[in-house]
Amino acid sequence: MTHASFSGFATADLAFLKGLAVHNDREWFTAHRAPFDEGLKPTLVALILALNEALDARDLPLAGHPKHTVFRIHRDVRFSKDKKPYKTHVSATLTRDGQKMSPGMLYVHVEPEGGSKPAFDPETIDPLDPTTFPSSDDSDAGYSGHGPFAAVGFYLSERPHIDAFRRAIVDDPRGWTAVEQALAASGLPLEPGEPTKRMPKGFEDQAGGPLEAAIKRTRWLVRRDLTGAEIGGPDLPAVIADFAADARPLLDFGWKALRA
Numbered sequence: 001m002t003h004a005s006f007s008g009f010a011t012a013d014l015a016f017l018k019g020l021a022v023h024n025d026r027e028w029f030t031a032h033r034a035p036f037d038e039g040l041k042p043t044l045v046a047l048i049l050a051l052n053e054a055l056d057a058r059d060l061p062l063a064g065h066p067k068h069t070v071f072r073i074h075r076d077v078r079f080s081k082d083k084k085p086y087k088t089h090v091s092a093t094l095t096r097d098g099q100k101m102s103p104g105m106l107y108v109h110v111e112p113e114g115g116s117k118p119a120f121d122p123e124t125i126d127p128l129d130p131t132t133f134p135s136s137d138d139s140d141a142g143y144s145g146h147g148p149f150a151a152v153g154f155y156l157s158e159r160p161h162i163d164a165f166r167r168a169i170v171d172d173p174r175g176w177t178a179v180e181q182a183l184a185a186s187g188l189p190l191e192p193g194e195p196t197k198r199m200p201k202g203f204e205d206q207a208g209g210p211l212e213a214a215i216k217r218t219r220w221l222v223r224r225d226l227t228g229a230e231i232g233g234p235d236l237p238a239v240i241a242d243f244a245a246d247a248r249p250l251l252d253f254g255w256k257a258l259r260a
Contacts, residue, residue: 006046006236009043013035017040044110048069048092048094050236051064051094051237062244064095071093089109103254104153105153112147150226152222153220153247162200162218163200169214170203170206178249183247186246195216226240
């Protein structure tokens, strides 16, 4: 399925992001920003609108907004040692209520294929942005932005939400196992999930049990890498929507857990 207004991200526009990675300063951005304003931004909007249709056709209650669910390309460098002013990708989320960070989301991250690993920057958290993940070691390298990808699941920042998800796993172990099996059957293993080193408070009785790894997580996400051909072609909305449909068991479990 294609969408009339989305034909893919142009190679020349993606080249702007490559240039920005090398010349990450305001002078270069200002002098070369036409591909961003006239290419990347409207193409991202077209992708969001096409995804809204593709997700609706698959009965998935997720949608994005051209303004409200798009991440800015400007970085917040106020408290960061890394003063590079710009991200080197464009990204957006699609959620159930149209709010950018509502629990249970589809995140779309577009950058040139084979990009370099960005620097760790804990002071400028941009949820689901690989450049700001709260782990700087190489154990999370698989989620560190080496190219375009989509992710689905629950990136939770509030402890009550995290514990509610954990409690749902404990209360319905068979249901959670079914989710893990469904994801595995679709080739979607859960991402590492920034696990805690110790059993979370209130869940100590699960230590050593079959649910320990799931309970130690602080987020529950699956990811699908995208190729350069996919982000450059008109079938990208269908590709991402099919991925989200495969991840539906995770979304349903989490929404029920959070009563979201």
